[in-house]
Amino acid sequence: MYKILEARELAANIYLMEVEAQRIAKRCQPGQFIIVRTDEEGERIPLTICDYDREKGTVTIVFQIVGAGTKKMAKLQAGDYFHDFVGPLGCASELVNEPEEELKKKSILFVAGGVGTAPVYPQVKWLKGKGVAADVIVGAKTKDLLILEKEMEAVAGNLYVTTDDGSYGRSGMVTQTVKDLVEEGKHYDVCIAIGPMIMMKFVCKLTKELGIPTVVSLNPIMVDGTGMCGACRVTVDGEVKFACVDGPEFDGHKVDFDQAMKRQQMYKTAEGRAALKEEEGDTHHGGCGNCG
Amino acid sequence: MDVLKKVPVREQDAKVRAANFEEVCLGYNKEEAMEEASRCINCKNAQCIKGCPVAINIPGFIEKVKEGDVEAAYQVISEASALPAVCGRVCPQESQCEGKCIRGIKGEPVSIGKLERFVADWARENGIKPAGAKEKNGKKVAVIGSGPAGLTCAGDLAKMGYEVTIFEALHEPGGVLVYGIPEFRLPKEDVVAKEIENVKSLGVKIETNVVVGKSVTIDELLEEEGFDAVFIGSGAGLPKFMGIPGEQANGVFSANEYLTRSNLMKAFNEESPTPIMRGKKVAVVGGGNVAMDAARTALRLGAEVHIVYRRSEEELPARVEEVHHAKEEGIIFDLLTNPVEILADESGWVCGMKCVRMELGEPDESGRRRPVVKPGSEFVIEVDTVIMSLGTSPNPLISSTTSGLETNKWKCIVADEEFGKTTKEGVYAGGDAVTGAATVILAMGAGKAGARGIDEYLKNKQ
Numbered sequence: 001m002y003k004i005l006e007a008r009e010l011a012a013n014i015y016l017m018e019v020e021a022q023r024i025a026k027r028c029q030p031g032q033f034i035i036v037r038t039d040e041e042g043e044r045i046p047l048t049i050c051d052y053d054r055e056k057g058t059v060t061i062v063f064q065i066v067g068a069g070t071k072k073m074a075k076l077q078a079g080d081y082f083h084d085f086v087g088p089l090g091c092a093s094e095l096v097n098e099p100e101e102e103l104k105k106k107s108i109l110f111v112a113g114g115v116g117t118a119p120v121y122p123q124v125k126w127l128k129g130k131g132v133a134a135d136v137i138v139g140a141k142t143k144d145l146l147i148l149e150k151e152m153e154a155v156a157g158n159l160y161v162t163t164d165d166g167s168y169g170r171s172g173m174v175t176q177t178v179k180d181l182v183e184e185g186k187h188y189d190v191c192i193a194i195g196p197m198i199m200m201k202f203v204c205k206l207t208k209e210l211g212i213p214t215v216v217s218l219n220p221i222m223v224d225g226t227g228m229c230g231a232c233r234v235t236v237d238g239e240v241k242f243a244c245v246d247g248p249e250f251d252g253h254k255v256d257f258d259q260a261m262k263r264q265q266m267y268k269t270a271e272g273r274a275a276l277k278e279e280e281g282d283t284h285h286g287g288c289g290n291c292g
Numbered sequence: 293m294d295v296l297k298k299v300p301v302r303e304q305d306a307k308v309r310a311a312n313f314e315e316v317c318l319g320y321n322k323e324e325a326m327e328e329a330s331r332c333i334n335c336k337n338a339q340c341i342k343g344c345p346v347a348i349n350i351p352g353f354i355e356k357v358k359e360g361d362v363e364a365a366y367q368v369i370s371e372a373s374a375l376p377a378v379c380g381r382v383c384p385q386e387s388q389c390e391g392k393c394i395r396g397i398k399g400e401p402v403s404i405g406k407l408e409r410f411v412a413d414w415a416r417e418n419g420i421k422p423a424g425a426k427e428k429n430g431k432k433v434a435v436i437g438s439g440p441a442g443l444t445c446a447g448d449l450a451k452m453g454y455e456v457t458i459f460e461a462l463h464e465p466g467g468v469l470v471y472g473i474p475e476f477r478l479p480k481e482d483v484v485a486k487e488i489e490n491v492k493s494l495g496v497k498i499e500t501n502v503v504v505g506k507s508v509t510i511d512e513l514l515e516e517e518g519f520d521a522v523f524i525g526s527g528a529g530l531p532k533f534m535g536i537p538g539e540q541a542n543g544v545f546s547a548n549e550y551l552t553r554s555n556l557m558k559a560f561n562e563e564s565p566t567p568i569m570r571g572k573k574v575a576v577v578g579g580g581n582v583a584m585d586a587a588r589t590a591l592r593l594g595a596e597v598h599i600v601y602r603r604s605e606e607e608l609p610a611r612v613e614e615v616h617h618a619k620e621e622g623i624i625f626d627l628l629t630n631p632v633e634i635l636a637d638e639s640g641w642v643c644g645m646k647c648v649r650m651e652l653g654e655p656d657e658s659g660r661r662r663p664v665v666k667p668g669s670e671f672v673i674e675v676d677t678v679i680m681s682l683g684t685s686p687n688p689l690i691s692s693t694t695s696g697l698e699t700n701k702w703k704c705i706v707a708d709e710e711f712g713k714t715t716k717e718g719v720y721a722g723g724d725a726v727t728g729a730a731t732v733i734l735a736m737g738a739g740k741a742g743a744r745g746i747d748e749y750l751k752n753k754q
Binding site: 023024027037041042043044068069083084085086087088089223224226227228229230231233234235240245259262263265266267 | 461462463471500501502503506507508529530531533535539540542543545546548549552553557558564565566567569639640687689
């Protein structure tokens with residue numbers, strides 16, 4: 001059992017939880033993920049790590065309610081326990097393995113969309129710890145759905161917030177901000193984009209045109225998360241990869257996004273999609289299979 | 293009673309069981325078991341023991357069954373095996389103990405597997421536990437993986453007095469016994485969980501949710517967590533795919549995924565939050581035991597199921613009993629057939645599988661006749677689900693994170709057969725992680741060998 005030390009709602013349907021998990025906290029790196037099960041019967045839900053505290057032995061996760069499993073999770077409070085919490089899974093972000101001298105020479109851009117802001121945070125924080133200030137674009141549907149703004153501000157070089165409806169910060173999609181920044185004369189050596197599949201697809205399309213190498217973090221359907229089931233297979237540069245062990249980060253210019261988006265719909269029934277549309281209303285931010 | 297024939301074992305009717313997940317074979321009752329036991333002629337030089345990878349004293353336990361002393365029979369089996377209720381169900385007895393039985397020369401061999409199962413089930417129902425550990429010797433051993441190899445190794449070491457902790461990557465212990473083999477062949481709660489309880493009752497600790505190689509490394513276990521030796525029984529978990537076009541379409545699964553959803557995550561039960569594809573027409577590609585398990589699971593979930601296998605019936609690697617059960621239940625065998633492409637509709641869902649007919653040519657390196665394509669034989673089977681059951685290979689998570697641990701070209705850990713000794717001091721290994729995908733009982737045999745090896749090593753180290 002894994003104790004929840006903190007639980008709070010960051011925005012409508014988006015929750016943050018800090019969980020006691022000594023083994024994971026000791027070894028995890030930015031870019032890796034965990035799998036959580038709420039109770040004995042629960043499904044295995046993969047979530048990218050948002051933060052960790054090695055001394056305290058805790059790992060922080062952020063999730064959005066997208067189905068029955070995450071709905072159940074959201075009901076848990078500080079002091080409650082997760083039945084299972086396993087990790088750290090997947091490979092660390094490529095940045096982690098780069099020599100510090102090389103990193104310091106680089107101009108890095110992060111593009112975060114919606115709840116994808118959470119997995120971007122530990123990478124930016126890690127870089128700041130190495131004395132590297134990265135630019136970060138955070139996109140949200142609307143002002144109320146913006147998460148981790150203050151936290152990100154504290155670790156980013158420059159933070160650019162944009163909302164689809166213009167209710168806060170810049171107005172428009174994250175791709176617009178990328179374009180604007182480059183037109184303003186910014187130069188980036190590498191871009192890391194994490195968010196809804198459709199966002200990553202369009203960021204990659206743009207950065208390819210702009211000639212900026214781009215890394216994306218994929219969150220396909222998974223069961224075990226250790227390479228056993230193959231549910232998470234994605235085609236990257238014509239080769240089949242398992243996101244859980246080969247990823248979750250891949251060269252965004254080589255990912256077959258259309259196939260990945262189709263595979264994400266595998267277990268989404270017509271009724272499920274309708275229910276999701278009803279429930280999420282204007283807050284809808286991809287992943288339903290309707291808008292992919 | 294015809295002494296040349298086995299006492300028949302009761303089974304659920306094929307038509308009834310095709311629609312449920314209850315166990316197929318119902319096993320012997322005491323009367324039937326004693327009658328079957330009386331067929332054993334108690335050979336002095338018992339060949340059956342030689343056929344058993346864990347060397348159970350078979351005539352010894354059967355003798356006790358004959359006398360009606362089932363508890364004594366259980367203790368005889370427990371000396372050699374930690375998982376008798378499992379082995380009585382899933383061992384390929386026909387090619388092991390029963391394959392060597394002298395009775396088998398003129399008639400049918402003694403039904404050793406069903407007798408073992410009866411003894412183990414009786415012991416469980418009557419609350420009999422394996423004989424406990426001697427005094428603890430204060431030495432700590434880490435066992436990686438709680439499948440048949442790990443459980444056996446841990447059980448043996450605990451009996452020798454070692455303090456054993458098993459590290460399991462999944463949320464439930466049991467490995468392939470839990471995620472791979474279906475309920476109707478091996479009941480999880482009544483059989484697997486109880487045998488694991490027995491291993492725990494010997495003093496073995498099990499820590500779930502630890503992916504060795506990720507959550508902790510072997511080097512850390514030895515250097516920081518105070519373990520004196522490690523046994524790796526992490527299995528062969530990585531599924532193979534064919535590499536044909538269309539394999540990424542929605543509705544194509546590895547048998548591992550399909551079975552894990554149904555078995556570990558209980559997706560066969562509609563109440564389970566984990567979903568599974570309930571296809572109408574399912575093709576299972578492959579001919580091994582895992583293919584049979586996947587096919588019979590799909591059948592129970594309401595599908596018309598085809599086994600698609602590139603060789604002929606004679607070469608099917610599955611156990612005869614499994615093939616027989618599958619046929620009885622209505623699985624259709626499309627033999628000498630090989631898929632070349634999976635067809636998908638415009639939204640990416642499987643709508644068919646293009647296959648070619650095969651014929652058998654000259655024997656290949658495996659000794660089986662090589663299947664060759666019949667020119668111009670291409671045709672399409674309409675299916676909405678394809679399950680690839682082409683075998684598995686060991687997970688490199690451990691070997692790639694452990695210093696000095698050698699693997700061969702198939703990513704299998706290099707370890708000797710007699711003691712499971714690897715190229716790294718204090719580290720032993722066995723089961724599918726060493727051999728590639730094999731059987732439960734061979735993994736158990738390797739677990740025993742590993743326990744012997746570790747015991748030798750730690751005794752000499754003093």
